Amino acid sequence: MTTVQTTTADRVASVTSFLRTFTSRYASVLPTLAAVGVLLLLLMGAQSRFGNFVSPGNMSALLLDNAYLMILAVGMTFVIVTAGIDLSVGSVMAFTGILGASMLSTGVPVYIAVPIMLGGGATIGLLLGVLVQYFNVQPFIATLAGLFLARGLAYVVSLSSIRVEEPSLLWLQATRFRLGDWYITPTGIIAIVVVATGALVMHFTRFGRTVYAIGGSEQSARLMGLNVARTKVMVYVISGFCGRLAGLVLTAYSGAGYPRNGIGTELDVIAVVVIGGTLLTGGRGYVLGSMVGVFVFGTIKSVISFMGAEQSWTHIIVGALLLVFIVVQRAIVARSDRPR
Amino acid sequence: MAVDTAVPPIVQMRDITIQFPGVLALDQVDFSLRPGEIHALMGENGAGKSTLIKALTGVYHIDSGTIEVAGARRVFDSTAAAQDAGISTVYQEVNLCANLSVGENVMLGHEPRRQGRIDWTAVHAEAQRHLKNLGLELDTRSVLSSHSIAIQQLVAISRAMVLDSKVLILDEPTSSLDRGEVEQLFAVMRELRESGVAILFVSHFLDQVYEVSDRITVLRDGGLVGEFLVADLPRDALVTKMIGREMTDLAEISEKSDRAIDRDGAPVLSASGIGRRGGVAPADVSVYKGEVIGFAGLLGSGRTELARLIYGADRADSGEMQIHGDNVKVHSPRQAMEHGIAFSSENRRDEGIIADLTVAENIVFGIQAQRGWTRRVKNGEQDAIVKDYIAALGVRPADPTMRAGNLSGGNQQKVLLARWLATAPELMVLDEPTRGIDVGAKADIQRKVAELSDKGLSVIFISSELEEVLRLAQRIVVMRDRHKIGELDSHDVDAAGLIDYIANNEAGSVAR
Amino acid sequence: MTKILKHRLFWPAAALVSLLAVNIIANQSFARITMRDGQLYGALIDILRQSAPLMLVALGMTLVIATRGIDLSVGAIMAVSGAVALTIIDSSPSPGSLGTVAVAVVVALLVSLVLGAWNGFLVSVLGIQPIIATLVLMLAGRGVALLITGGAITTVNSAPLKFIASGYLFILPFAFFISVAAIATVGLLERRTALGVLTEAVGINPEASRLAGVRARGIKWSAYVASGLLAGIAGVIYASNISAADANAAGFLIELYAILAVVLGGTSLMGGKFSIAGTVIGVLTVQTLGSTILFFGVPSAQSPVVFAAVVILVVLLQSDLVHRTAKRVWSQVRAEFTSSNQQDTEVAS
Known part of the structure; x- marks a missing residue:
């Protein structure tokens, strides 16, 4: 009798100790796991409702349709993990698209146009980073100025849409590498490469760890001798670069540059990053989580179009989901930050 | 452990004066710290303890006076510079990143790398080794915030040892610790003292100061009261020196406090x-x-x-x-x-x-x-x-x-x-x-x-x-x-x- | 003289006056006001009329910012408010009757009030950061507005509705009177009661306010409720102006222009002291700047470039680094000047 009791007790003890190890190590993964759960539930629900939702074609389209969002989400993850925010990404994306389309339509060769689109030299991201770091402007305000600036510049380039006929750019979208019924486009490959690079940089470089340290406590990071200033400027440069790359991808996707593209996209991006498990207060989050967030967003959109309902439901549902995640995150953080 | 006064000090501060707008925060204060001692810095609010620490760690610019570290004159313009010279500080509110793992906090900025990427196995192994040196058995992959403030402070000390610090400043480390945690901290401090580290200890708890320190420096109102061996300074003498006496002419008030208070009801x-x-x-x-x-x-x-x-x-x-x-x-x-x-x-x-x-x-x-x-x-x-x-x-x-x-x-x-x-x-x-x-x-x-x-x-x-x-x-x-x-x-x-x-x-x- | 220079409204007012001056110099007709059928017309009158929605939103934003908060959802609330009002009018058998419009407006404002209270709840009770809390509604609000209008742009033909934005009372636009009424109400409510000073105290030093026994939660909450309600009124005016509910365009980017107006009016984004008069000046500046840009032949879509430049200029002028540098340069200049003066006198003697 006693032996049985002890083994049960042991088992309970080992389970609780496993749980303790798990929560002490991986509490910050929980929101991302929750996002994965939400995604699976969505997919299963949609599959049982429509029967043909989780099909190779539909799933491949999910990546294709949301490639630009995924690229933006990677950059935004860097910024938000430092406890910053970048409102300019949607406008930067639109500006890049219309700039590229305009250059190509006036006969600028693609090997010049694309590097300009991706932007060398002085960029908006660098400007924003400098404002935030050296002039102590709140990220929200600085990137707000960036939003205005890029949007206005987009209209300066052109007030209306410009078609792109450059074959090499359209190739990015039109080419489909197939495996059975699955396919992937070069834009999808770009998105995945960006996600993978972002995840590796965040996890395996000192720069990436400094990003996390700044989000945890900027003052501590400085006292620990980390290069805070350079890192903070860099995350805005990265986010700006992602915005431009997304502009390139979106131009390929839509076959045109359009100055009204990406209005409100910054909010979608922030929402998917948060849903993917990144804390808006900084310090916690994963690039891969943001990718999951993008899939959640994309799936909701696609479910709604399957149902034939109003697309406006997307933002209502995403808004509600955002709220739930924010409240849950607050609870998780409050719990895990309480020292035992 | 007796302090060997023959050993030259690792830190020698002379005539340190710091002037803030309207206040003389430090007035020609001398302070010295020797390897292998625990030196308590005592004083009431506004005595100048934290100002002195900040002068030593490069947070404040000194208006006059000199700082020598290991015999060489130094001017620190940042905490990073002081850290490079082997002076590390652990503050009451721990200056680590609570969102990162224990191991990472120990090694941040000094992670072992292989082909340009951080080698996490090595990071945790090395952190484990440093923690063990202080007698700590921790899961280095656990998040820092899942540990008590006491453990977090020990992790901060461990980090200071990664930086190979010769001088460790502990600024009110015990104010939120319970008795057992204080014992653990003191054990670590004694361990470090044996290995020749100079420790500057600030605490408001008299018992603790007497339990662990070798010498005491007392400051009051920005001035130096004196430096004493613990054995030579009874507690009431210490308290008197900390509080001092200020003669204000208020005799008439003193009479009034004599009036009777009705304590019925x-x-x-x-x-x-x-x-x-x-x-x-x-x-x-x-x-x-x-x-x-x-x-x-x-x-x-x-x-x-x-x-x-x-x-x-x-x-x-x-x-x-x-x-x-x-x-x-x-x-x-x-x-x-x-x-x-x-x-x-x-x-x-x-x-x-x-x-x-x-x-x-x-x-x-x-x-x-x-x-x-x-x-x-x-x-x-x-x-x-x-x-x-x-x-x-x-x-x-x-x-x-x-x-x-x-x-x-x-x-x-x-x-x-x-x-x-x-x-x-x-x-x-x-x-x-x-x-x-x-x-x-x-x-x-x-x-x-x-x-x-x-x-x-x-x-x-x-x-x-x-x-x-x-x-x-x-x-x-x-x-x-x-x-x-x-x-x-x-x-x-x-x-x-x-x-x-x-x-x-x-x-x-x-x-x- | 220095007293005038030091007054907190000096620079905001100077900016507005010089902007107006530029316009008048560039185009004499700018200042011209004509009387037709007992109603005043002219560029300046247009600015007063068109600024009404921004004025209302910025007033609410001022209060929220004073509590160290921010309200990103004002544009979305405008869209919802307009959608609610127009849908009620549209579905009514008599869209032109005053009663219908009154009911529609009251319902729209009640909905806006509830949305404001929701923001306030998230911030003051759940303790969620204001940017994030109001982001939720900013995102979902337009979706709700689109649902209400069924995804289309609801247009109505209703004279009483049209009157709100385009009508005239006495010789001035009715919308201008709405602005004035809102300014007066907010001004009186904040400055004749203790709400203003308590709001400032909560924004300046939350902990000291708590220890002094201030009910900070209620005060923060009230700011978001006010912001929601004012945005609701702005939404009705916007809808009236175009006689339609456009869930996408209503209040688009207005949160940003409102924040800009508040900052131009001298209220710090860090919370605390606020100035209603400053915000009024800020709104008029933003509106005038908008007209100026149009006047110089820049397409309105491109105007954000100019506003971006203004935002960057303002934040740079407010930043410590610039202050310190300016101070250092100034004292050096002064030192040079005095030393050279001394040399001069020495030479002279």
């Missing part, structure tokens, strides 16, 4: 067993009409914590309170105010003055909060109240439209006193109302307290200056190490006796 306030975990152990306090109760004890003794519980600024998790004999609940400042209690915090800047509002607005702020937003204090009424109190308390300059943040400390204190007096409280809790203000303003405030209590106001008066407490209070609650260790009648004790009681009374000395 219910006290204005009676708290029994009121306490808060991690704050202050359950204690009893009662105050009668027209009585001044002093809270005496060193900084960090729990005197402020107890006062905050009475006002509901922090929530008590044990005990009961009665006002005029009726049971009441005080869970918030607002409730305390409704029961006629007022509280002036020791932290004027962060918890008292609303800096951007005018002097007048600050004075009527208490009344305004009491009345709620709908019933604004009318201009005429405000002018009358403000004029009265500016005159009564001698606020200088007597300009009601001035931004309150621009006043000097003493005048800000007077404004706060006015704010609370205007609400016509029955009990005023004054936490360090005379700290950091000039002698004239100090005398003004003391006189006002005596005068008000004469007229029937009850006061809880907290001050580091024991003479001030003795002069004003009829009864004195003595605090040490977060416990109330006794209550004295101020007629039965003088300053020396009170110091002796604070330093030596064994009855209340409870190991936590």
